[in-house]
Amino acid sequence: MLKKTISALFVACIMVIGAAAAGTIFPVTRTDIDGVSRSGYLDEEGRTVLSFAYAQAGEFADCGLAAVEDEKWQTAVIDREGRLVIPYTASPVSVDFSEDMVAYRYADHSVYYTLQGELVGSYAGALDFFSDGLLLCKSPASGLYSYVRQDGTAAFEGEYSDAGVFLNGRALVRTTDGAYLAIDTQGQTLYTLEHHITPSYMTIFGTDTVVLSDGTNQALYSLESGSYITDFLYNTISEFHGGVAMVRQANRWGLMDTTGKLLTPPTYYYLSYMGDGLYAARSEDGSAAAVDANGNIAYRTLSYVGGFDELRYGLAWHGTSDGSLIFFKKNGGYFASLKNAENPTLLSENVVRVTQDGKQKYVNLSDGRTLFEQPTSFDLGKGITATTVHYERFFGYQADGSEYGWNVDFPEISGLPDADVQKKINEAIRKFFLEGPSVSAEYEALEGGYGASLEGSVLVVWANCVSGKGAGSSVWNNNLAFDIRTGEQYGLNDLLSSGYVETVKALLPDTHAFYLYSFPRMSTKGVTYYYNEYESETRRAYTESYLLTFEQLQEAVDQSGECYQALKTPFIRETSLTGFRDVPNSHWAAEYIQQVKQDGVMQGDADGLFRPDDLLTGAELCATIARSAALETPDTVLEGVSADAWYAKDVSAMQAAGLLDGLELDFTALISREEAMQVFANLLVGKGSALPDEAETDELLSSISDQETITPEYRAAVALCMQKGLVKGYADGTLQPAGNFTRAEFAKLLTML
Known part of the structure; x- marks a missing residue:
């Protein structure tokens, strides 16, 4: 089932996140090879505190609680020890926390609990939390606002076309006939605003201050005195945070308190609230700073790329032009930096989640240690590995300013015995993922990963993605199946006999129309069908899976077919006589490779691979021949070759032995076939052979259709190699002198010298 990309983090906390509590733990998500993402909690040392047992897990709020989700799409609230405070129940759209309550937000109502898990009540259209003992609600039916007590009864008569939350015993409302009033908790009118006055926010700031708009500019107004605190001098007055608002005049920003006093005159080119009394400010000189309400600078930089957003756990960040992230403290000063990192999310006063070197990592900023990172390769068994490849495609920006496009992981398989099959x-896998769900979805957002498993001798790979964003998005979990011995791709028609539809239809639940079951996935147990539900305004996209076993499908299974036989035949890796995983006994050069390995003149790499199809460099050729001929190493290194080069001694020995006569090689580059044949000819001449004369050379090369492309000074050497049977022309009559030898071809040549 899809876990990773079903939704954004669903936990919301209405309080500013401050300093981390003692024993801070944070959520981590891990995706396994089955394609399922599971979440757990680690501490700042990287130790698992709460196991990876959740489908999703949110951060702990200041109240010490967090929301988690299980595989049945149910939500619970836990404490830091993992104890259930609120049992699992139907998942809401979000979970909010205050300092004394938890709210489950559903589409048309909210359910409230105490921090001890006791049910407070369910309220239609509830907004925010109880304040001054009253809860603001918006009727789903009429769209009008009212206030209720905890017992669900109306606080007082009256419904409003707009209303704000009570603060300090007062709330701002708009009556159904358009009048703006300030009322008390009994519903009594305290102040009536003049009919031409329009509040910008339905909030009373401080004791009696509201922000008004004349349609162009804004001003502060005192309810108590019934007079303007300021004139309409400001293009923008933001909401107040801690008694301070941001104000804009023309293209300059400043800060003001609820009495209209300018704490910082409008001098900044840009200003935004970061939290906890700090503001991100950009000055005329292009510098960016974190400042307090009085303009005192906590941190400043002359160069930045992004950042200066939310202050979390006493930290904030900004990017740099070289791709680094700089983290700084609320009280001022540099804290830490990370190179080649992006997309930071602070999870505690020491831990950040970032994307670094293409991997999602959880890093302890205090010491730079990576506490956890998503694995990028998985062992499928039998020596076969799936390595994650990441693919991105940028489409543009959504209305909310967020990017959208493709952000997909897919596997690259290695370790198969046959390189061509691999x-x-x-x-096929790459084509499958890069084409996506359908042509019609080509320009829809696509996010997610993959799963893979080895089923007998069949490799099954599936997508684990969500196509689209928001309402209407859907799960994409189609799959591919391959016979890893041949590379043949299998489909359902290869596994089941004709007429299987009626058998399958009878076995699947009739709770959904049959055509809605899709993407059947084969395994050694049977065939799993999926019902994928679209996301709506009240529900995330989800998947239901239904396994039909081979026992259930017995009448419909083609048991004599290649597909069923492959599923039921465990893959047994052929033991290679060469000892190299990529050189099976069936390889055309297996006996030559076995011989050169036994002779100790050619070796494989650290992964146990010979790489038979890799092309040969000059350095590799020289090192191999020097080793094969047991050449003596001279005291001086060949001119132009660094003494530190791994091949320095070998090429020097080759030069001293006269085996590089007639050649000027770039030893780090691929060596051409004719250059290699010059080396072979030098070796043959050293053993007593004679180069053919011009007439003999012409005769020996007469059967080669591309002999004119042989470099003149190499013609005799090429002719000698043909005379001795070391090389032959290709089936099309060409010799391709400018081409290259593979390691497998070179192994054969070594056994013939």
């Missing part, structure tokens, strides 16, 4: 499978 290449064929990987090409």
Whole structure:
């Protein structure tokens, strides 16, 4: 089932996140090879405190609680020890926390609990939390606002076309006939605003201050005195935070308190609230700073790329032009930096989640340690590995300013015994993921990953993604199945006999129309069908899975077919006589590779691979021949070659032995076939052979259709190699002198010298 990309983090906390509590733990998500993402909690040392047992997990709020979700799409609230405070129940759209309550937000109502998990009540259209003992609600039916007590009864008569939350015993409301009033908790009118006055926010700031608009500019107004605190001098007055608002005049920003006093005159080119009394400010000189209400600078930089957003756990960040992230403290000063990192989310006063080097990592900023990172390769068994490849495609920005496009992981398979089969499978997998769900969804957002499993001798790979964003988005979990011995791709028609539809239809639940069951996935147990539900305004996209076992499908299974037989046949890796995983016994050069390995003249790499199809460099050729001929190493290194080069001794020995006569090689580059044949000819001459004369050379090369492309000074060497049977022309009559030898071809040549 899809876990990772079903939704954004669903936990919301209405309080500013401050300093981390003792014993801070934070949520971490891990995606396994089955494609399922599971969440748990780590501490700042990277130790698992709460196991990866949740489908999703949110951050702990200041009240010490967090919301988690299980695989049945139910939500619970837990404490830091993992104890259930509120049991699992139907998942809401979000979970909010205050300092004394928890709210489950559903589409048309909210359910409130105490921090001890006791049910407070369910309220239609509830907004925010109880304040002054009253809860603001907006009727789902009429769209009008009213206030209720905890017992669900109306606080007083009256409904309003707009209303704000009570603060300090007062609330601002708009009656159904358009009048703006300030009322008390009994519903009594305290102040009536003049009919031409329009509040910008339905909030009373401080004791009696409201922000008014004349349609162009804004001003402060005192309810108590019934007079303007300021004139309409400001293009913008923001909401107040801690008694301070941001104000704009023309293209300059400043800060003002509820009495209209300018704490910082409008001098900044940009200003935004970061939290906890700090503001992000951009000055005329292009510098950016974190400042307090009085303009005191907590942190300043002359160069930045993004950041200066929310202050979390006493920290904020900004990017730099070289791709680094700088983290700074609320009280001022540099804290830490990370190179080649992006998309930071602070999770505690020491831990940040970032994307670094293409991987999502959780890093302790105090010491730079990576506490956790998502694995990028998985062992499928039998020596086969799936390595994650990341693909992004940017489409643009949504209305809320967020980017959208494709952000997809897919596997690249390695370790198959047959390199051609492996290449064929990987090409099909890449094509499958880069084409996406359908042509019609090509320009829809696509996010997610993959799953893979080895089922007998069948490799099954599936998408684990969500196509689209918001309402109407859907799960994409289609799959591919390959015979890893041949690379043949299997489909359902290869596994089940004709007429299987009626059998399957009878076995699947009739709770959904049959055509809605999709993307059947084969395994050694049977076939799993999926019902994928679209996301709506009240529900995230989700998947239901239904396994039909081979026992249930017995009448419909083609048990003699190649697909069923492959599923039921465990993959047994052929033991290679060469000892190299990529050189099976069936490889055309297996016996030559086995010989050169036994002779100790050619070796594989650290992964146990010979790489038979890799092309040969000059350095590799020289090192191999020097080793094969047991050449003596001279005291001086060949001119132009660094003494530190791994091949320095070998090429020097080759030069001293006269085996590089007639050649000027770039040892780090690929060596051409004709250059290699010059080396072979030098070796043969050293053993007593004679180069053919011009007439003999012409005769020996007469059968080669591209002999004119042989470099003149190499013609005799090429002719000698042909005379001795070291090389032959290709089936099309060409020799391709400018081409290259593979390691497998070179292994054969070594056994013939």
